[in-house]
Amino acid sequence: MTNQPRLFGAIEAGGTKFVVAIGNERGEILERERFPTADPASTLAATHAFLRHRGKALGALESIGVASFGPVELDKASPRYGCIGHTPKAGWSGTDMMGGLAREFRCPIGFELDVNAAALAEYRWGAARDVDHLVYLTIGTGIGGGVIIGGAPIHGLMHPEIGHIYPRRHALDLGFEGVCPFHGDCLEGLASGPAILARTGAELRQLDATHPQWEIEADYLGQLCAQLVLTVSPRRIVVGGGVMSSPRLLSLIRPRLQHWLGGYIERGEVHASVDGYVVAPQFGDNAGVLGALALAMDAAAQT
Amino acid sequence: MTNQPRLFGAIEAGGTKFVVAIGNERGEILERERFPTADPASTLAATHAFLRHRGKALGALESIGVASFGPVELDKASPRYGCIGHTPKAGWSGTDMMGGLAREFRCPIGFELDVNAAALAEYRWGAARDVDHLVYLTIGTGIGGGVIIGGAPIHGLMHPEIGHIYPRRHALDLGFEGVCPFHGDCLEGLASGPAILARTGAELRQLDATHPQWEIEADYLGQLCAQLVLTVSPRRIVVGGGVMSSPRLLSLIRPRLQHWLGGYIERGEVHASVDGYVVAPQFGDNAGVLGALALAMDAAAQT
Numbered sequence: 001m002t003n004q005p006r007l008f009g010a011i012e013a014g015g016t017k018f019v020v021a022i023g024n025e026r027g028e029i030l031e032r033e034r035f036p037t038a039d040p041a042s043t044l045a046a047t048h049a050f051l052r053h054r055g056k057a058l059g060a061l062e063s064i065g066v067a068s069f070g071p072v073e074l075d076k077a078s079p080r081y082g083c084i085g086h087t088p089k090a091g092w093s094g095t096d097m098m099g100g101l102a103r104e105f106r107c108p109i110g111f112e113l114d115v116n117a118a119a120l121a122e123y124r125w126g127a128a129r130d131v132d133h134l135v136y137l138t139i140g141t142g143i144g145g146g147v148i149i150g151g152a153p154i155h156g157l158m159h160p161e162i163g164h165i166y167p168r169r170h171a172l173d174l175g176f177e178g179v180c181p182f183h184g185d186c187l188e189g190l191a192s193g194p195a196i197l198a199r200t201g202a203e204l205r206q207l208d209a210t211h212p213q214w215e216i217e218a219d220y221l222g223q224l225c226a227q228l229v230l231t232v233s234p235r236r237i238v239v240g241g242g243v244m245s246s247p248r249l250l251s252l253i254r255p256r257l258q259h260w261l262g263g264y265i266e267r268g269e270v271h272a273s274v275d276g277y278v279v280a281p282q283f284g285d286n287a288g289v290l291g292a293l294a295l296a297m298d299a300a301a302q303t
Numbered sequence: 304m305t306n307q308p309r310l311f312g313a314i315e316a317g318g319t320k321f322v323v324a325i326g327n328e329r330g331e332i333l334e335r336e337r338f339p340t341a342d343p344a345s346t347l348a349a350t351h352a353f354l355r356h357r358g359k360a361l362g363a364l365e366s367i368g369v370a371s372f373g374p375v376e377l378d379k380a381s382p383r384y385g386c387i388g389h390t391p392k393a394g395w396s397g398t399d400m401m402g403g404l405a406r407e408f409r410c411p412i413g414f415e416l417d418v419n420a421a422a423l424a425e426y427r428w429g430a431a432r433d434v435d436h437l438v439y440l441t442i443g444t445g446i447g448g449g450v451i452i453g454g455a456p457i458h459g460l461m462h463p464e465i466g467h468i469y470p471r472r473h474a475l476d477l478g479f480e481g482v483c484p485f486h487g488d489c490l491e492g493l494a495s496g497p498a499i500l501a502r503t504g505a506e507l508r509q510l511d512a513t514h515p516q517w518e519i520e521a522d523y524l525g526q527l528c529a530q531l532v533l534t535v536s537p538r539r540i541v542v543g544g545g546v547m548s549s550p551r552l553l554s555l556i557r558p559r560l561q562h563w564l565g566g567y568i569e570r571g572e573v574h575a576s577v578d579g580y581v582v583a584p585q586f587g588d589n590a591g592v593l594g595a596l597a598l599a600m601d602a603a604a605q606t
Contacts, residue, residue, distance in 0.1 A: 133459040156436040156536035183565045230532040233459030262486045
């Protein structure tokens with residue numbers, strides 16, 4: 001008699017792309033597919049089809065994890081648990097991300113905000129596996145953050161929306177109005193990829209090292225890290241996303257974090273050892289789908 | 304045979320005053336004494352003397368809770384657990400707040416940051432007893448905040464230091480440099496009692512309702528609440544402290560919170576029902592010592 005390997009479904013439901021995968025309990029992805037996010041019906045149909053056909057080939061799925069773009073309803077007591085809230089993404093407001101999966105696959109389904117799931121992956125297997133209190137940030141088309149406290153993602157009124165805090169404006173950036181459709185010059189409006197593009201016509205990594213945009217970006221992200229130290233007091237901050245693809249940016253953020261803390265937080269982690277406090281993710285673009293795999297494993301363990 | 308009533312010691316160790324009390328398991332204070340915070344040796348000696356003499360009169364103390372001004376070491380694995388960190392309060396840096404109590408009273412000692420303890424009291428018995436995810440703010444000589452998630456205060460790198468975030472400057476307040484010795488115009492430097500006094504020569508409640516300081520103060524505190532919604536996503540924000548002694552201020556803060564959120568957080572709690580989202584504490588000045596009592600009860604339960 002042989003032991004069947006345990007298999008889990010993992011869905012990273014992003015605003016621009018879906019990644020659907022089947023993985024094992026060692027956090028390894030065995031098969032994956034990615035496709036652009038279209039309308040909900042056809043996108044979810046493609047998701048189901050992958051899990052149905054590949055799952056049939058590999059073996060039965062024990063559970064499925066969904067890491068979804070937000071806003072999402074995370075309150076299990078709510079009738080809208082597992083649904084997407086009001087989103088500018090056309091057609092997706094109110095979409096039920098779990099119901100169809102539960103009906104077809106009849107297995108436990110784990111559900112989380114995408115950045116909370118990515119935080120979970122880095123916490124369980126990656127750049128924050130030695131701490132149980134961390135923030136995962138993604139700086140890309142938007143700015144988002146997942147917060148894990150005591151090993152579990154924060155769920156409160158809803159979930160953190162860290163990208164929409166208001167940093168103080170940088171002295172070299174006073175004329176830019178910002179690109180956030182809700183807030184104009186909130187952090188996402190000032191420091192996301194589209195904000196950099198709107199100012200400079202380029203991506204950050206394409207700009208000369210002396211271009212002031214580097215300093216402006218590092219200052220805004222340093223303020224973000226400082227705000228997080230002062231409000232949720234993480235033991236590590238993991239910063240990923242497309243804008244971070246130049247490693248130089250991380251080294252510019254750290255001194256700005258220290259500047260904004262003003263010597264007030266006396267912890268070696270944010271001073272002498274700041275290189276180990278604000279860090280790059282281990283999994284890069286894979287954090288989301290690995291987070292979905294972790295959610296699936298947790299959902300299986302809880303039943 | 305009669306049941307002895309259970310008795311607990313409670314110490315609110317503030318930067319300007321100590322409150323020492325003996326309470327019961329119903330959250331009732333039976334005896335209390337308050338005295339100004341002097342040097343550590345004489346202040347702690349007075350604290351011990353109260354507990355020793357009044358405890359002898361009432362019965363043995365089952366445990367003691369300490370709610371201390373910060374910064375404090377909350378990591379039980381640290382050799383400095385229970386000690387005050389570097390503080391501008393002369394003579395108190397490094398003071399061990401627990402060791403002497405443990406040696407003399409030989410009972411479990413609970414220890415927390417003062418604002419975390421106050422949050423715990425409002426969570427257990429007060430204005431937030433129906434939610435398990437809240438922030439407690441105190442706006443007074445300084446600005447501090449305690450955060451409770453899943454029923455437990457946040458301990459991370461250290462503890463939140465919410466008073467030192469940087470709000471955007473109000474248009475009517477651009478000339479004021481702020482009073483925080485660390486940061487100048489951080490929130491505490493702009494919106495604490497001493498900041499109001501430095502600008503106007505008066506306390507807020509003494510100023511005419513048309514004085515621009517009302518609008519400035521409400522805007523800064525509305526920004527604070529917005530930052531908290533976006534980072535820790537509490538289900539309620541309880542706002543106390545001397546500056547809040549005029550109930551009018553709370554009603555001015557709520558619309559500023561909504562302004563800074565810009566319609567992004569779609570939860571009835573922060574819109575239609577905002578009166579129930581940003582609220583006054585139930586216990587006012589007593590939250591700290593009641594929090595210490597709750598800490599004592601928790602310490603007894605954990606042994």
